[in-house]
Amino acid sequence: MHEIKDFMTSDHRSCDDLLAMAEQAVAASAWKVAENEFLRFQAALLAHFEAEESVLFPLFEKRTGIFRGPTQVMRGEHVQMRQLLAAAEAALAERDADDYAGSTETLLIMMQQHNVKEESVLYPMCDQQLADQLEVLLPALQTHISGNEKAPA
Amino acid sequence: MQALLSFDQAPPLAAPLRFFLTAPLFAILAALLLLWSGPDLFASRWTGSALAVTHLITVGFMLQVMLGAMFQILPVVAGANISRPQLVAPLVHAAIALGAMLLAAGFLSYQALAFRLAALFIGGGVGLFVIAAGHALYGVPSTNATILGLKLSLVGLSVTVGLGTLLAVALDGSSTLPLMQLTSIHLGWGFVGWSVVLLAAVAFVVVPMFQMTPAYPEWFAGRFSWSAFALLLLWSFADGAGWHWPAIFLVSATVLTVAAFAVLTLQLQTRSKRARVDATQRYWRVAMLSTLAACCLWFAASAWPLLAERREWPLLCGVLVLFGGFMSVTIGMLYKIVPFLVWSHLQNFGRGRVMAPNMNKVIAGQQVDGQMHAHCIALALLLAAVLWPSWFSYPAGLALLVANAWLLRNLLRAVAFYRQHRLQIETLTSATASQP
Numbered sequence: 001m002h003e004i005k006d007f008m009t010s011d012h013r014s015c016d017d018l019l020a021m022a023e024q025a026v027a028a029s030a031w032k033v034a035e036n037e038f039l040r041f042q043a044a045l046l047a048h049f050e051a052e053e054s055v056l057f058p059l060f061e062k063r064t065g066i067f068r069g070p071t072q073v074m075r076g077e078h079v080q081m082r083q084l085l086a087a088a089e090a091a092l093a094e095r096d097a098d099d100y101a102g103s104t105e106t107l108l109i110m111m112q113q114h115n116v117k118e119e120s121v122l123y124p125m126c127d128q129q130l131a132d133q134l135e136v137l138l139p140a141l142q143t144h145i146s147g148n149e150k151a152p153a
Numbered sequence: 154m155q156a157l158l159s160f161d162q163a164p165p166l167a168a169p170l171r172f173f174l175t176a177p178l179f180a181i182l183a184a185l186l187l188l189w190s191g192p193d194l195f196a197s198r199w200t201g202s203a204l205a206v207t208h209l210i211t212v213g214f215m216l217q218v219m220l221g222a223m224f225q226i227l228p229v230v231a232g233a234n235i236s237r238p239q240l241v242a243p244l245v246h247a248a249i250a251l252g253a254m255l256l257a258a259g260f261l262s263y264q265a266l267a268f269r270l271a272a273l274f275i276g277g278g279v280g281l282f283v284i285a286a287g288h289a290l291y292g293v294p295s296t297n298a299t300i301l302g303l304k305l306s307l308v309g310l311s312v313t314v315g316l317g318t319l320l321a322v323a324l325d326g327s328s329t330l331p332l333m334q335l336t337s338i339h340l341g342w343g344f345v346g347w348s349v350v351l352l353a354a355v356a357f358v359v360v361p362m363f364q365m366t367p368a369y370p371e372w373f374a375g376r377f378s379w380s381a382f383a384l385l386l387l388w389s390f391a392d393g394a395g396w397h398w399p400a401i402f403l404v405s406a407t408v409l410t411v412a413a414f415a416v417l418t419l420q421l422q423t424r425s426k427r428a429r430v431d432a433t434q435r436y437w438r439v440a441m442l443s444t445l446a447a448c449c450l451w452f453a454a455s456a457w458p459l460l461a462e463r464r465e466w467p468l469l470c471g472v473l474v475l476f477g478g479f480m481s482v483t484i485g486m487l488y489k490i491v492p493f494l495v496w497s498h499l500q501n502f503g504r505g506r507v508m509a510p511n512m513n514k515v516i517a518g519q520q521v522d523g524q525m526h527a528h529c530i531a532l533a534l535l536l537a538a539v540l541w542p543s544w545f546s547y548p549a550g551l552a553l554l555v556a557n558a559w560l561l562r563n564l565l566r567a568v569a570f571y572r573q574h575r576l577q578i579e580t581l582t583s584a585t586a587s588q589p
Contacts, residue, residue: 020365020426027428070232080500083508101429102513109493109512112362113229120297121232 003134004056004141005123008048011145012115015044019104019111026092026100038092042085044145045111049078051144056126059137063129070122077114081107164224164235166498166571168242172221173487174564175250179213180480180557182257187550192542198467205260210475211343212275213253218483219351220245220282222490223303230358231300233289241285248278259321272321279314283307298374302354305378309346309385313339331393338389341407346385348479349411350378355486356418363489364434365426373417381410405455412448415441432521436485439529443477468539476532476553484528484560488521491564495571503578506585515570516563524563527556 018041025034057071084107091099130137183206187194190202197203224242227233235241252274259267286307295301316339323330361368368374388403419441422434447470454461454470492515499509531552538545 016362016365017426020428023428024426079505083500083505084511087508087511098513099511102511106493106496106512109363109489110497115362116230116358117232120230120300124296 001131002124002127003138004126004130005119007138007141008052008056008123009115009119011044011048011051012119015041015048015111018044019108023101023104026097029097031092031095035092038089042089045081045085047145049082051141053078055137055140055144059130059133060122060126070117070125074114074118074122077110081110081114084110163228163497164238164242166494168224168238169221169490169494170568171242171246172217172224173491174561174568175246176214176217176221176483177557177561177564179209179217179250179253181554181561182213182254183209184550184554184557186257186261187553188547190546192538192546195468195539195542195546197464198471201260201263203468205257207471207475208256208260209253210480212249212256215348215475215479215483216279217246217249217253218487219348220249222355222486223282223286225490225494226355227286227289227303231290231293231303233286233293235285235289241281245278245282245285248274248281252276252278256321259324263324265324268321268324272318276314276318279310283311298357298369298378299354302350302357302378305382306347306351306354309342309348309350309382313343313347316342334392338392341385341388341404344474345381345407345411349414350381352479352482353377353381353414356414359486360418360421360437364422364437366421366424369417369421373413377410377414381407384410401455405452408448408451412445415445415448419445432518432525433485433489435525436481436488436528439532440478440482440485443473443481443532447473447478465539469536472532472535472539476535481528481532484525487560487564488516491567492516495567499571499574499578502575503582507578507581509578510574515567517566520559520563520566524556524559527552527559531556 018037022034022037022041025031025037053075057074061067061071084103088100088103088107091103186202186206186209190200194200194202194206221242224235224238227235252271255267255271255274258264259271290300290304290307293300295304316335319330320332320335320339322328323332323335357369357374360366384403384407388400388407391400391403419438422438422441425434427434450466450470450473454466460466492512495515496509496512503509531549534545534549534552538549
């Protein structure tokens with residue numbers, strides 16, 4: 001009953017871990033390592049967004065008939081997080097630790113409040129609404145997330 | 154489903170901000186009162202000025218920040234929006250601010266009218282908030298420990314204010330109610346049933362997610378608010394019925410539960426993956442250490458009658474819980490909530506065409522750190538003032554004044570930053586729009 005929630009939540013936590021590793025590297029001024037870690041984080045986060053936007057949300061929208069509801073808000077927040085990712089990337093390229101810290105701190109809070117909404121409300125709804133499609137849905141989400149995550153390595 | 158749809162209706166910035174901006178004013182009033190009363194304030198926890206300071210902090214500071222934050226938290230964690238925030242927030246805010254001042258005036262003057270008006274305003278304000286929040290939460294299933302904790306904390310707040318109202322009306326001396334007993338039950342519900350249950354509900358989300366620690370164990374998070382609540386309820390009956398030993402056992406179990414929460418939080422924080430410990434995280438640690446110290450002191454006083462007879466211990470506990478625990482954690486949270494809200498509203502205002510400056514630019518890091526040090530000095534001096542009132546009362550009052558004037562200045566800077574950048578974004582977007 002919690003398959004979608006559990007799977008997507010665990011991917012949220014993996015993204016958090018990657019962000020933390022990049023942050024550690026920036027704090028240690030290990031810029032090359034930081035760039036690598038950041039790329040991994042960026043790819044993982046973007047893959048997560050894409051899995052939601054191209055697989056999970058359309059299915060939810062089709063099943064419930066709600067197109068302008070929560071999924072629209074989540075898509076809007078994805079746009080904001082993509083902008084923050086770009087700002088952090090630019091700060092990293094310029095080796096500006098303060099600006100990087102500011103952009104990623106904002107991204108972290110944005111990301112976590114977004115995750116809370118998804119984990120406590122949207123994913124449980126998906127589990128409820130899409131229980132009969134798990135066999136197709138979970139592998140599709142898995143492909144998006146793991147496929148894209150490997151790309152930059 | 155209805156709850157889900159309300160994600161996009163984030164409350165207007167003014168709704169939480171009005172609570173946040175007036176909270177430091179009440180702490181400043183508490184500091185001024187401390188300077189005015191001097192060492193006399195520490196003669197016992199029952200002095201009028203000690204009770205006035207306590208309520209300026211609990212109602213004027215803590216309750217205001219917590220209610221303001223709930224306007225923001227409910228939509229995020231429960232998808233539950235308080236409807237018509239433009240109307241509810243100013244009404245609740247005005248009632249509670251006025252009520253806090255009247256209550257302090259009541260304790261200083263012992264005028265029955267001041268107490269009654271205070272009860273009317275605080276009861277009315279909290280009642281309105283609980284109805285509005287209850288309406289928003291109605292039908293939202295308690296799918297996790299946070300949603301459950303938020304719901305229970307609202308019940309805890311209602312009981313606290315209900316008992317407070319009863320006490321305020323009974324204080325004219327005409328009542329035959331057991332006032333001392335009712336006071337300790339009121340205090341128990343205020344500290345644990347409302348504040349700790351709410352704090353833990355928020356911590357279960359905030360600590361793992363923002364401080365990047367492992368999650369609270371399921372067995373703990375899932376049971377904490379229920380256990381604290383049940384223990385408190387049973388203790389209230391046992392205490393009210395005069396069952397001495399069951400009451401002692403139940404209150405000890407309650408204090409132990411709170412101490413377990415503090416220990417677990419501290420232990421999780423040592424496993425944070427964040428590269429730097431920022432002011433918010435430090436404030437959390439101070440808060441948890443103070444809470445733990447207060448719990449230990451409480452147990453020490455229960456075990457050694459000699460200590461229990463001294464006037465200092467309840468005052469030390471009070472300073473640790475109020476200034477060290479709740480005030481620290483609320484200020485720490487304000488330093489994340491306010492800059493993020495400013496960023497978020499600016500970002501929405503720029504509609505993606507103009508990027509808002511990141512949240513670390515909203516209040517300068519040095520100012521946040523400076524204020525935190527001032528707060529810690531104030532806490533240390535307040536503790537010293539309990540032990541040596543004639544030496545430390547005035548320095549403690551002064552330090553509390555400085556720390557909260559600094560907090561107010563930092564929050565006002567955030568507002569000025571918002572206004573300035575909103576104007577800039579307005580100019581930029583209108584310039585872009587007018588281009589052919």
